[in-house]
Amino acid sequence: MTVAVQVRSPVTHGEARPSLRSAGLDLIGISKRFGGVHALNDINLRIAPGTIHALIGENGAGKSTLGKVISGVLQPDRGHIAICNRPVLLRSPREALAMGIATIEQEVSLAPNLSVQDNVFLGAEPRRAGIINRRGLRRLWQETIADSGFHLTGSELVKGLPLGPRQQVEILRAISRQADLIVMDEPTAALGRDESRALHRDIRKLRDGGVAVLVISHFIKEVLALADSVTVLRDGRIVRTAPAREETERSLIEAMLGRPLSSVFPKKTPAPKSHSVLLEGRELVASGLDGISVEVRAGEIVGVAGLDGSGRIELGRALFGELPLASGSIRVAGSPVAMPTPRKLIRRGVSVIPPSRRDDGLFLHRSILENATISCLAEISRAGVIRRRAETRKVAHMLAQLDVPLQRCRDAVATLSGGNQQKVLFARAMMRDPVALIAIEPTRGIDIGAKASIYSLLASLAESGVGILLISSEQEELTGMAHRILVMHQGRVSAELSGPEMTEERILSAAFSNALQPKVGRND
Amino acid sequence: MISSIRSDKHGLRARPALSDVPKTLRRSGIVLPFLALALVLTITSSTFATQANLLNLLDQQSSVLIIAAAGTLVFIAGGLDLSVGAVYALAAVIAGRIAQHEPVVVAMLAGVGVGVLVGFVNGFLAAVLEVNSLIATLAMSFVVTGVAALVTSGNSITLYNRPSYGDLAQTHILTVASSTWVALLVVVVLGLVLWRTVLGRHIYSVGGNPNAARVAGVRVTAVRMTTFVLSGAAAALGGLVDSSRVLSAQSSNGGDALTFAVIAGIVVGGTSIKGGEGAVWRSFVGVIFLALIANGYNLLGLNPLYQQITLGALILLAVGAEPAARVITQWRSLRRNPPVDSPVGSDIHGQSFIVPEGT
Numbered sequence: 001m002t003v004a005v006q007v008r009s010p011v012t013h014g015e016a017r018p019s020l021r022s023a024g025l026d027l028i029g030i031s032k033r034f035g036g037v038h039a040l041n042d043i044n045l046r047i048a049p050g051t052i053h054a055l056i057g058e059n060g061a062g063k064s065t066l067g068k069v070i071s072g073v074l075q076p077d078r079g080h081i082a083i084c085n086r087p088v089l090l091r092s093p094r095e096a097l098a099m100g101i102a103t104i105e106q107e108v109s110l111a112p113n114l115s116v117q118d119n120v121f122l123g124a125e126p127r128r129a130g131i132i133n134r135r136g137l138r139r140l141w142q143e144t145i146a147d148s149g150f151h152l153t154g155s156e157l158v159k160g161l162p163l164g165p166r167q168q169v170e171i172l173r174a175i176s177r178q179a180d181l182i183v184m185d186e187p188t189a190a191l192g193r194d195e196s197r198a199l200h201r202d203i204r205k206l207r208d209g210g211v212a213v214l215v216i217s218h219f220i221k222e223v224l225a226l227a228d229s230v231t232v233l234r235d236g237r238i239v240r241t242a243p244a245r246e247e248t249e250r251s252l253i254e255a256m257l258g259r260p261l262s263s264v265f266p267k268k269t270p271a272p273k274s275h276s277v278l279l280e281g282r283e284l285v286a287s288g289l290d291g292i293s294v295e296v297r298a299g300e301i302v303g304v305a306g307l308d309g310s311g312r313i314e315l316g317r318a319l320f321g322e323l324p325l326a327s328g329s330i331r332v333a334g335s336p337v338a339m340p341t342p343r344k345l346i347r348r349g350v351s352v353i354p355p356s357r358r359d360d361g362l363f364l365h366r367s368i369l370e371n372a373t374i375s376c377l378a379e380i381s382r383a384g385v386i387r388r389r390a391e392t393r394k395v396a397h398m399l400a401q402l403d404v405p406l407q408r409c410r411d412a413v414a415t416l417s418g419g420n421q422q423k424v425l426f427a428r429a430m431m432r433d434p435v436a437l438i439a440i441e442p443t444r445g446i447d448i449g450a451k452a453s454i455y456s457l458l459a460s461l462a463e464s465g466v467g468i469l470l471i472s473s474e475q476e477e478l479t480g481m482a483h484r485i486l487v488m489h490q491g492r493v494s495a496e497l498s499g500p501e502m503t504e505e506r507i508l509s510a511a512f513s514n515a516l517q518p519k520v521g522r523n524d
Numbered sequence: 525m526i527s528s529i530r531s532d533k534h535g536l537r538a539r540p541a542l543s544d545v546p547k548t549l550r551r552s553g554i555v556l557p558f559l560a561l562a563l564v565l566t567i568t569s570s571t572f573a574t575q576a577n578l579l580n581l582l583d584q585q586s587s588v589l590i591i592a593a594a595g596t597l598v599f600i601a602g603g604l605d606l607s608v609g610a611v612y613a614l615a616a617v618i619a620g621r622i623a624q625h626e627p628v629v630v631a632m633l634a635g636v637g638v639g640v641l642v643g644f645v646n647g648f649l650a651a652v653l654e655v656n657s658l659i660a661t662l663a664m665s666f667v668v669t670g671v672a673a674l675v676t677s678g679n680s681i682t683l684y685n686r687p688s689y690g691d692l693a694q695t696h697i698l699t700v701a702s703s704t705w706v707a708l709l710v711v712v713v714l715g716l717v718l719w720r721t722v723l724g725r726h727i728y729s730v731g732g733n734p735n736a737a738r739v740a741g742v743r744v745t746a747v748r749m750t751t752f753v754l755s756g757a758a759a760a761l762g763g764l765v766d767s768s769r770v771l772s773a774q775s776s777n778g779g780d781a782l783t784f785a786v787i788a789g790i791v792v793g794g795t796s797i798k799g800g801e802g803a804v805w806r807s808f809v810g811v812i813f814l815a816l817i818a819n820g821y822n823l824l825g826l827n828p829l830y831q832q833i834t835l836g837a838l839i840l841l842a843v844g845a846e847p848a849a850r851v852i853t854q855w856r857s858l859r860r861n862p863p864v865d866s867p868v869g870s871d872i873h874g875q876s877f878i879v880p881e882g883t
Contacts, residue, residue, distance in 0.1 A: 031815070090574070151876070156533050290877075320739070322739065335762070340742050342739050342740070343736055343741040343742070343743060343860075346740075346741035350737060354739050359733075359735055359736075360733070360737070360738075360739045361730040361731050361736055362733070362734040362736060363728065363733050363736060363737075363800065364732070364733070365732060365800055365801055366728060366732060366800070369726060370728070373725075374725060374726075374729055374737075374740045374742065375740045375741050377722040377725055377726075378722065381722050383719070384721045384723060385720050385721050385722075385723050386720055386721060386722060386725065388720075428740065
């Protein structure tokens with residue numbers, strides 16, 4: 001790297017910056033893997049200067065990963081980014097910024113206790129010998145705010161601002177760094193309608209000023225209204241890139257739908273309606289839930305669909321006693337659970353597969369054995385002392401059923417593949433012979449072979465009479481497994497689908513509900 | 525996709541072998557240096573390997589061993605108890621005060637009760653209110669030290685007229701002092717608790733991943749609370765053992781020096797300060813290891829000024845080895861896989877970057 005810069009060597013920051021503003025950005029053969037999952041697979045894409053370019057796709061399609069590669073947060077395994085036909089190295093967000101690429105994250109990343117102007121110039125304050133030149137900063141702020149046309153007070157603290165203005169602060173920050181490309185990840189996900197409209201206006205203004213804006217979104221309507229061109233991603237690959245005016249809601253939904261996975265799913269058995277309700281939530285109100293009710297009967301697999309932020313995950317957490325309820329009640333096998341906690345629900349025979357095996361599932365440094373038995377220690381101990389032989393026998397029996405290599409049950413669970421880690425969580429859940437199972441994203445980030453075995457496991461559990469709530473972001477999984485599907489939107493059920501209604505298209509359109517078209521999904 | 529199915533069947537090893545090195549090193553880490561040091565001392569000093577020296581060494585370390593054994597549980601559950609030195613002193617002066625007029629047994633029970641009480645307060649602050657345990661127990665150590673000074677009015681309490689107060693530490697069974705027996709009993713019992721009981725498993729789970737522990741049905745708050753109560757009781761017992769040995773108690777005994785000796789022993793033994801990993805036997809070896817160094821300096825007549833430096837360096841080695849190995853691993857992998865594919869095709873200089881769409 002210390003050799004004199006040759007014509008073809010990658011540009012690193014510090015050199016004269018190639019003109020992103022006149023040439024745009026090219027992605028050439030970008031691939032990125034996470035474990036066994038191809039998050040991005042040979043992505044070739046051009047982002048033209050002065051345009052609004054949208055990336056759209058289902059959860060897990062790779063759009064956020066691609067955004068992170070462009071903004072320097074992630075480095076591609078293969079392929080590169082080029083400006084003006086010259087490859088550039090973006091090893092960190094800081095280097096990307098030096099190239100003129102600014103990022104506005106899903107979660108606004110401002111310092112709440114600093115003023116608006118301090119936030120805008122954070123890290124790039126005019127200074128001399130390490131001391132901030134307050135007057136210079138004030139002058140810069142006045143120039144910047146005048147150019148932008150935003151109505152913000154420089155001295156106000158950020159923590160007092162609502163989300164919309166906060167996003168404006170982020171945009172100003174990007175502008176003040178002379179950004180030529182601004183990456184926005186789900187910019188309107190947390191905004192109300194008026195704030196979204198204001199943001200769209202700001203984004204267009206940026207474009208008219210010659211800045212390229214990459215908007216990552218799953219709001220189809222937003223993309224159609226805002227973008228100049230649209231790239232649809234599915235399973236880490238580009239389906240197509242086309243001018244937005246050539247696309248329709250229907251064409252985009254169709255492009256986003258995955259390949260059929262029907263061969264992977266076991267045959268469905270119809271769940272008799274007469275069976276008793278095993279797990280029930282009534283009028284649940286909690287953070288992210290707005291008075292939702294669900295019932296899971298014996299032998300039934302109830303699917304729950306919805307976009308990120310629809311309350312899908314929160315429903316699972318609330319039913320398991322993990323989210324404090326503002327109101328509503330949870331019943332197991334007909335009798336109510338007072339002040340629900342995970343411990344109480346486990347004791348009543350409810351098991352859970354938590355949404356993230358890393359964050360709230362496994363003890364990564366402990367052994368497979370200990371991870372599997374943590375919820376049923378009372379059954380294999382006497383006076384608080386664990387009976388080792390009983391424990392080993394129980395685990396051996398369970399792991400054999402799940403096809404996890406048994407000889408390694410004393411190894412740390414972190415040494416297993418994602419699929420086998422997930423099976424350890426299933427072993428934990430099944431150890432207690434549950435009456436009901438809440439499976440939240442049970443196949444997230446695992447390969448197709450492990451997925452198939454988890455599907456057949458779920459099916460056999462249901463057949464043996466367990467009531468299963470299957471919460472998933474993957475439509476194929478829901479249509480392939482569930483007897484009926486609840487589609488959630490803004491903390492409520494926006495559609496209940498069963499039988500032939502359970503198509504991925506119907507799920508998507510109900511999940512997009514308001515964003516797509518109001519009141520769709522029920523009566524067509 | 526096909527390759528990933530195959531690797532899954534074999535139970536894919538997710539980690540590269542290199543990052544396992546610090547782990548195995550830490551797993552057996554302290555044992556080898558311990559044996560080496562003992563060997564060196566046996567060879568270089570004629571007095572080291574004598575029964576008198578070794579028994580004396582154990583006797584002197586008995587209170588630290590007791591406190592470190594319980595402190596290990598606090599560590600593994602993800603906490604830290606800085607109040608042990610203060611509780612050690614308070615328990616001793618309260619027991620001493622009471623023993624001047626009341627039966628010794630009552631005095632001792634009161635001493636341990638004081639430790640349990642402070643442990644409860646620590647646990648309430650750290651587990652229920654979720655105050656950072658370092659801050660909570662630091663503040664409590666000031667409070668407790670102050671209370672101990674109030675109890676004694678700054679004087680030393682002597683118990684030469686109550687010889688039975690000395691029974692706890694000074695009875696000899698099979699030529700070994702009872703203080704040592706008490707310490708070994710505590711180490712073994714707490715070691716077994718951690719290794720074989722439901723509580724032990726819960727302690728590991730709470731320290732390793734509190735969210736997951738809660739989801740798995742573990743009473744996270746109660747488990748954390750229990751570790752602090754045990755730590756408080758052990759600190760009090762340590763104070764009683766030492767005051768029983770010398771038949772006197774002072775509010776200035778123990779204190780920060782003792783607290784740091786306990787933490788140093790636990791850390792050198794290899795219990796992770798991040799929680800979720802560790803063992804009581806490690807802390808036993810760690811405490812004795814540090815005592816051997818002091819003992820060695822004495823026996824060999826080395827300049828005691830270097831003792832502190834040696835001690836500090838050892839602790840740094842104990843806590844720094846793993847992060848250092850991790851940083852080195854990162855550097856190596858960065859050098860091996862530079863962020864961008866280096867060979868850039870000559871077509872880069874051709875003018876067009878026509879994007880092959882949808883292919």
